[in-house]
Amino acid sequence: MLTDEQVESMKAQLIKQVEASFPEDKKDFAVSQIEAMDAEQLEDFLIKNNLIRKDGITSVSGQQCVFCSIVFGDIKSYKIAENSKAIAVLEINPLSKGHAMIIPKEHTTNEKAMPKEVAKFSKKISSLIKSRLKPKEIKIASSNVMGHQIFNIVPVYEGRENLAERKPASPEELVELQEILAKKAPVKKPREKKITVKEIVKKFEENLWLPKRIP
Numbered sequence: 637m638l639t640d641e642q643v644e645s646m647k648a649q650l651i652k653q654v655e656a657s658f659p660e661d662k663k664d665f666a667v668s669q670i671e672a673m674d675a676e677q678l679e680d681f682l683i684k685n686n687l688i689r690k691d692g693i694t695s696v697s698g699q700q701c702v703f704c705s706i707v708f709g710d711i712k713s714y715k716i717a718e719n720s721k722a723i724a725v726l727e728i729n730p731l732s733k734g735h736a737m738i739i740p741k742e743h744t745t746n747e748k749a750m751p752k753e754v755a756k757f758s759k760k761i762s763s764l765i766k767s768r769l770k771p772k773e774i775k776i777a778s779s780n781v782m783g784h785q786i787f788n789i790v791p792v793y794e795g796r797e798n799l800a801e802r803k804p805a806s807p808e809e810l811v812e813l814q815e816i817l818a819k820k821a822p823v824k825k826p827r828e829k830k831i832t833v834k835e836i837v838k839k840f841e842e843n844l845w846l847p848k849r850i851p
């Protein structure tokens with residue numbers, strides 16, 4: 637079922653479409669029909685017109701949402717991490733080396749409706765990039781394409797603070813970065829605690845002092 641925000645956004649997109657493409661004498665009627673639809677009717681209408689599919693939303697222009705396509709694996713991506721609410725992929729036209737996108741799995745149209753886990757996940761990926769690629773700083777910026785709200789995580793490097801230009805990254809570069817970033821952190825072996833003689837004696841004394849356990 638569509639959320640209230642999705643209903644609002646889809647209706648607004650449909651009305652825009654009607655305004656732009658319907659004959660003058662049919663516009664008002666079409667707009668009033670759209671406005672009168674409840675969430676269920678709107679969903680039916682969108683499914684019948686192939687504007688929506690069960691696992692993701694297509695925009696009213698008929699194009700599949702690019703981020704939903706990435707989430708559902710219809711578009712090849714360079715994934716670096718994933719949790720239940722979002723995935724992190726490398727931007728193929730990055731502003732800087734390691735520019736990543738956090739894509740909520742649900743087609744969420746604004747930042748307020750975004751699950752908290754997504755923001756948390758963004759911070760986690762941001763510190764991952766910081767520790768592996770050693771940029772001077774990381775910029776996090778949200779953006780919205782075809783109604784799908786995402787976070788951009790953009791590393792800023794010393795001497796290359798100007799982020800005005802996007803450059804396509806080569807598949808080789810992306811695979812290399814994916815390997816660096818998707819690699820699991822080495823598991824730290826817990827250090828064996830050294831016990832001093834004093835402690836052993838203390839333990840021994842404590843045990844002696846304990847009353848005998850009755851079975």
Ligand SMILES: [Zn+2]
Pocket residue numbers: 692693701702703704705742743744783784
């Ligand atoms: Zn989407």
